[in-house]
Amino acid sequence: xxxxxxxxxxxxxxxxGKSTALHALEDLGYFCVDNLPTxxxxxxxxxxxxxxxxxxxxxxxxxxxxxLDGVGxxxxxxxxxxxxxILFLDASDEALLRRFNExxxxxxxxxxxxxxxxxxxxxxxxxxVHLERARLAPLRAKATIDLDTTRLSVHELRKQVIAHLxxxxxxxxxxxxxxxxxxxxxxxxxxxxxxxxxRFLDNPYFVPELRRLPGSHPAVRDFxxxxxxxSELIEKIQILLEFSLPRHEREGKSYLTIGIGCTGGRHxxxxxxxxxxxxxxxxxxxxxxxxxxxxxxxxxxxxxxxPATAEPSxxxxxxxx
Numbered sequence: 027x028x029x030x031x032x033x034x035x036x037x038x039x040x041x042x043g044k045s046t047a048l049h050a051l052e053d054l055g056y057f058c059v060d061n062l063p064t065x066x067x068x069x070x071x072x073x074x075x076x077x078x079x080x081x082x083x084x085x086x087x088x089x090x091x092x093x094l095d096g097v098g099x100x101x102x103x104x105x106x107x108x109x110x111x112i113l114f115l116d117a118s119d120e121a122l123l124r125r126f127n128e129x130x131x132x133x134x135x136x137x138x139x140x141x142x143x144x145x146x147x148x149x150x151x152x153x154x155v156h157l158e159r160a161r162l163a164p165l166r167a168k169a170t171i172d173l174d175t176t177r178l179s180v181h182e183l184r185k186q187v188i189a190h191l192x193x194x195x196x197x198x199x200x201x202x203x204x205x206x207x208x209x210x211x212x213x214x215x216x217x218x219x220x221x222x223x224x225r226f227l228d229n230p231y232f233v234p235e236l237r238r239l240p241g242s243h244p245a246v247r248d249f250x251x252x253x254x255x256x257s258e259l260i261e262k263i264q265i266l267l268e269f270s271l272p273r274h275e276r277e278g279k280s281y282l283t284i285g286i287g288c289t290g291g292r293h294x295x296x297x298x299x300x301x302x303x304x305x306x307x308x309x310x311x312x313x314x315x316x317x318x319x320x321x322x323x324x325x326x327x328x329x330x331x332x333p334a335t336a337e338p339s340x341x342x343x344x345x346x347x
Contacts (some may be wrong), residue, residue: 030080030108030109031071031074031078031079031080031081031082031107031108031109031111031113031229032080032081032082032109032111032293033071033082033083033084033102033104033108033109033110034056034064034083034084034111034112034113034191034345035083035084035086035110035111035112035113036048036083036084036085036113036115036117037085037087037112037113037114037115037162037165037344038087038113038114038116038118038123038166038173038340039115039116039122039155039158039159039162040087040088040154040155040158041122041125041126041155042093042115042116042122042340043115043175043178043180043183044060044087044115045060046117046183046184046187047087047112047113047183047184047187047323048060048083048085049184050183050184050187050188051083051158051187051191051311052083053188053280054081054188054191054192054313054321055081056081056082056083056221057074057079057082057210058082058083058085059082059083059084059250060084061085061086061087062084062085062086064086064097064099064100065100067081067084067100067101067103067104067105068084068103070082070084070196071084071104073107080165080242080343086247086248088158088161088162090154091247092276095227096233097165098164100128101168105205106219110170110250111169111170111171111191112165112168112169112170113169113170113171113173113187113190113191114166114169114172114173115173116164116172116173116174116175117157117164117174118174118176119152119156120234121175121176121177122151122155122284123152123155124324126151127151127240132143134152148249163306163328169232171190171191173186173187173292174192179266181277185301187207187322196342198329200312200313201271201274201280201281201282201312201313202280202281202313202314202315202316203276203282203283203306203312203314203315204227204281204282204283204284204285204315204316204317205283205284205285205286205299205301205302205303205315205316205317206232206283206285206286206293206315206316206317206318206319207220207241207285207286207287207288207295207298207317207318207319207321208285208286208287208295208319208320209287209288209289209292209295209320209323210223210288210289210291210292211289211290211291212319212320212323214285214287215285215319216285216286217281217283218272218283218284219282219284220282220283220289221284221285221286222259222263222284222285222286222287222298223285223287224256224259224286224288224295224298225281225287225288225289225294226255227253227255227256227259227288227292227294228249228253229288229289229293230246230249230250230252230294231289231290231292231293234247236249238295239293239332240292240318240321241292241293241294241295241296241298241299241300241318242291242296242297242300246293246296246297247300247301250293250294250297251297251299251301254302256294256298259298260301260305261303261315263302264302264305264306265286267302267306268306268309268310271306271310271312275312278335284302286299286302287300289319291319291321291323292320292321296318296321297318299318300316302317303332308314322333341345344345
């Protein structure tokens with residue numbers, strides 16, 4: 027038997043966080059459509075279902091023409107055989123006015139409100155909010171979930187949406203963590219949130235039998251890890267990440283990138299990235315991946331010259347004689 031579709035209708039006051047709620051639902055695997063005319067709601071859902079989409083979120087507000095005239099009929103049509111949830115977002119007048127002032131965008135109904143009242147500027151925004159609130163009152167009465175976002179940050183609103191509409195706690199989406207090993211000679215990864223420089227560790231490049239091997243090779247890995255400073259560095263980085271990763275996840279981050287850099291991105295950074303990822307996967311039960319950005323790149327380049335050793339000056343010796 028085919029699973030029942032779930033349709034989440036996201037609506038409410040302009041500026042109350044509809045876009046944030048839709049982004050959270052998109053992260054939960056919903057197919058999201060914003061500003062959809064109510065007359066197209068039934069056909070849109072049917073088209074999604076014919077393509078195998080069973081989780082759909084629709085953003086609908088008063089900017090859509092004939093909003094109140096058609097929304098009741100549309101909701102009745104899609105309710106049959108489906109799990110329909112109406113998420114209504116609201117906020118205080120003061121919070122909405124502040125948000126519109128911060129973004130410097132006009133309220134979608136401020137023009138109509140100002141024509142009716144003769145007001146302008148902030149008063150027009152407030153008049154628009156009052157007009158919108160009155161128009162949305164019948165829909166609010168049908169709401170399944172009513173969220174007041176006055177005191178919520180975007181991260182807190184995202185967590186509220188996930189708490190109400192996400193899967194069970196054991197199945198909740200986790201933050202995806204990615205280690206990227208890289209070589210400083212090729213530049214720092216532009217998407218890295220955290221970066222650790224490991225160039226102070228002994229470099230396997232200067233061991234001839236290890237030079238051409240990547241940091242994932244057991245011989246190179248053993249060479250790097252037998253240095254007590256490498257073990258201490260791994261321990262300290264791991265302590266920091268065990269503390270910080272759950273807190274990044276709690277703030278609503280969907281992914282986090284950690285850069286581990288050495289000179290060429292072939293040996294030390296690769297070995298440490300692998301060890302840290304393995305340790306944290308076992309301990310924290312989080313999705314952690316590893317990307318070695320420059321390991322192949324370094325392989326095909328001409329190696330740099332090893333550091334020159336100081337030799338006694340023949341001129342100096344001659345001068346002594």
